[in-house]
Amino acid sequence: MRKVIAGVMVSLDGVMQAPGGPDEDPTGGFKFGGWVFPHFDEVCGQALGKTFGVPFDLLLGRKTYEIFAAHWPHVGADDPIGQRFNQVTKYVATTSKMPLTWQNSVALHDAVRDVARLKQQDGPVLLTQGSSALLQSLLKADLIDEFHVSIFPVILGRGKRLFGEGTSPVGLKLTESVVSTTGVTINTYVRADGVKTGSFALQESATILLAIRHLPRSPHLRSLARVLLFSCQTKSGLSNSYRRHGKPHTADLFY
Numbered sequence: 001m002r003k004v005i006a007g008v009m010v011s012l013d014g015v016m017q018a019p020g021g022p023d024e025d026p027t028g029g030f031k032f033g034g035w036v037f038p039h040f041d042e043v044c045g046q047a048l049g050k051t052f053g054v055p056f057d058l059l060l061g062r063k064t065y066e067i068f069a070a071h072w073p074h075v076g077a078d079d080p081i082g083q084r085f086n087q088v089t090k091y092v093a094t095t096s097k098m099p100l101t102w103q104n105s106v107a108l109h110d111a112v113r114d115v116a117r118l119k120q121q122d123g124p125v126l127l128t129q130g131s132s133a134l135l136q137s138l139l140k141a142d143l144i145d146e147f148h149v150s151i152f153p154v155i156l157g158r159g160k161r162l163f164g165e166g167t168s169p170v171g172l173k174l175t176e177s178v179v180s181t182t183g184v185t186i187n188t189y190v191r192a193d194g195v196k197t198g199s200f201a202l203q204e205s206a207t208i209l210l211a212i213r214h215l216p217r218s219p220h221l222r223s224l225a226r227v228l229l230f231s232c233q234t235k236s237g238l239s240n241s242y243r244r245h246g247k248p249h250t251a252d253l254f255y
Helices: 042-051 063-070 078-087 111-119 132-140 203-211 221-235 240-245 250-254
Strands: 004-013 056-061 090-093 105-108 123-130 146-152 172-179 183-191
Touching: 004 132, 042 146, 042 172, 042 183, 056 063, 056 132, 090 111, 090 240, 105 111, 111 123, 111 132, 123 172
Parallel strands: 004 123, 004 146, 056 090, 056 123, 090 105
Antiparallel strands: 146 183, 172 183
16 A cells, blocks of 8 residues: 655745745745745755655645646756656646646546545555645545655745645654754654543542533532632642641631
């Protein structure tokens, strides 16, 4: 079976729009295209090299595909990433019937169903790059197995984001993390068990809080319950007031 790996560059506030250049994607009046460039260093390059160093096919949205197709087929033979991108299969989520002119390109007209089918087959991993709209569909359908997320030290405020409304909740495990010389954190997350929850509150306090919510609207009953809640949150216990002060604490009078 094949894995889907989301390769994403995001700002600290989760924006992934137009990381590569000013004219890459100005949708919605986005003015910060190319925000990755000032932070990209040798460590970032090594991380990309590692990602592209294993067998993969590309899984792209139509907009990202068009951006890539206008660039990568025209790079020199000495560009290792360009050579890999030109050779691998490009699966493209699209509703258009316009032909895909980049070599080894395959249209997916029902992205969720088609990606689910591809995952059942043998073959290299399916690696996304950019493709914010496609990622939203894959996240909602819970089809992503691994995240390669590079977080850049910049806040953009607006733009297309990695996680939108409707994302399926899932627990993750951090398996690798590297920090670049420019402050980029490069993280790999794999799927873990479901989202786990807990509480820092004492069990007794949680129980009493739940009971308070269901009490009749009686000021006396609610005051009594709050005193009891306070006593549970005090590790020493109310009875210690006798030993400390030689007389009962005011709260003891409610017993």
